[in-house]
Amino acid sequence: MGKTILITGGAGFIGSCFARRIFQGQPQARLIVLDALTYAGNPANLPKEMKASDRFEFWYGNVNNITLVNELVSKSEIVVHFAAETHVARSIFDNRIFFETDVLGTQTIANAILKFKNRIERFIHISTSEVYGTALKEPMDEDHPLNPLTPYAAAKAGADRLVYSYLRTYGLPAVILRPFNNYGPYQHLEKAVPRFITSAILDEPISIHGNGSASRDWIEVEDVAEAVDLTLQADLEKIRGQAINIGTGTATSVLEVARTILKLMNKPESLLSFIPERPGQVDKHISSTDRAKKLLGFQARTSLEQGLIKTIDWYRKHRDWWEPLRWMRTVPILTEDGKMERY
Numbered sequence: 001m002g003k004t005i006l007i008t009g010g011a012g013f014i015g016s017c018f019a020r021r022i023f024q025g026q027p028q029a030r031l032i033v034l035d036a037l038t039y040a041g042n043p044a045n046l047p048k049e050m051k052a053s054d055r056f057e058f059w060y061g062n063v064n065n066i067t068l069v070n071e072l073v074s075k076s077e078i079v080v081h082f083a084a085e086t087h088v089a090r091s092i093f094d095n096r097i098f099f100e101t102d103v104l105g106t107q108t109i110a111n112a113i114l115k116f117k118n119r120i121e122r123f124i125h126i127s128t129s130e131v132y133g134t135a136l137k138e139p140m141d142e143d144h145p146l147n148p149l150t151p152y153a154a155a156k157a158g159a160d161r162l163v164y165s166y167l168r169t170y171g172l173p174a175v176i177l178r179p180f181n182n183y184g185p186y187q188h189l190e191k192a193v194p195r196f197i198t199s200a201i202l203d204e205p206i207s208i209h210g211n212g213s214a215s216r217d218w219i220e221v222e223d224v225a226e227a228v229d230l231t232l233q234a235d236l237e238k239i240r241g242q243a244i245n246i247g248t249g250t251a252t253s254v255l256e257v258a259r260t261i262l263k264l265m266n267k268p269e270s271l272l273s274f275i276p277e278r279p280g281q282v283d284k285h286i287s288s289t290d291r292a293k294k295l296l297g298f299q300a301r302t303s304l305e306q307g308l309i310k311t312i313d314w315y316r317k318h319r320d321w322w323e324p325l326r327w328m329r330t331v332p333i334l335t336e337d338g339k340m341e342r343y
């Protein structure tokens with residue numbers, strides 16, 4: 001019998017990519033997905049054959065439900081914790097749920113792992129590069145100071161350090177991954193790359209915050225799923241207690257990404273439209289890739305251009321998936337001077 005892997009947030013963008021990878025690639029593994037199916041979760045991200053399989057269980061529920069989380073952790077050997085509120089812009093106008101889900105939800109998971117410590121072999125916590133804030137040095141390694149710039153980033157930093165404290169206090173078999181900016185198929189339209197692609201498909205303006213100079217380390221989601229998979233396979237004694245960046249080591253500005261998308265789609269640059277800078281914008285992110293290479297043997301495979309070509313193709317072919325989300329491409333934000341901007 002293979003291991004049972006509990007995946008929280010497995011109906012979301014990255015969690016479902018990881019679940020599909022493990023379901024296909026590890027025929028012995030049993031998967032339990034726990035997901036609250038918020039506006040960001042979508043059961044259509046999980047293929048029919050997975051849902052029909054006796055190796056798969058889906059639980060509709062909240063990571064803050066202690067009884068349910070205890071029950072599911074008690075049946076698992078491995079926990080991979082993706083569930084979170086994830087949209088930076090939403091956290092600017094309504095952040096309470098970010099702290100409830102991202103911090104207290106992580107506490108519920110960590111407490112359950114503590115309760116079943118003798119059973120749980122590995123706990124992979126999915127943190128984020130947002131915990132660092134803007135790069136103070138380049139590339140950013142895992143010892144970079146944590147200067148979260150938005151409520152989302154602060155909540156994720158809280159969760160990241162909570163897991164670290166449980167590891168030091170109680171010796172949990174935990175590893176913290178800090179992926180940089182993910183993009184790829186099945187990403188909610190509120191995020192930059194799918195918003196740009198679907199706006200271009202619709203011949204609608206592509207809004208860019210500020211002058212678009214903010215630059216990020218963009219990583220294709222299947223590369224991230226591979227990194228999480230390698231974290232499952234790695235020698236625990238080597239990785240236990242580590243925080244590990246998952247990035248490409250290359251930074252590209254938001255404007256450059258938008259221009260590349262327009263070029264690849266044969267659309268005019270006149271679609272670009274500039275709106276005021278988003279509060280709490282990170283100016284630059286670029287990942288050091290050394291630790292991931294050394295501890296996991298991980299190196300991103302997909303160049304930005306290859307990844308964008310694949311992602312554009314997916315959104316062109318899956319309009320039925322994204323059409324219902326079209327109205328959620330932007331969210332209203334109250335700016336400092338009390339005006340409403342849509343980000």
Ligand SMILES: NC(=O)c1ccc[n+]([C@@H]2O[C@H](COP(=O)([O-])OP(=O)(O)OC[C@H]3O[C@@H](n4cnc5c(N)ncnc54)[C@H](O)[C@@H]3O)[C@@H](O)[C@H]2O)c1
Pocket residue numbers: 008009010011012013014015034035036037038039040041042061062063064081082083084085086087101105126127128129156178179180181182183188
């Ligand atoms: N997308 C990125 O660029 C990125 C980069 C680095 C790290 N991350 C982290 O990776 C993880 C997954 O991100 P994503 O982009 O797939 O997010 P997503 O918003 O697409 O998915 C989040 C999933 O969590 C579920 N969820 C939310 N609240 C829940 C709750 N209270 N209980 C149970 N399930 C709940 C949602 O229904 C959804 O399925 C998050 O922890 C995020 O912080 C994301």
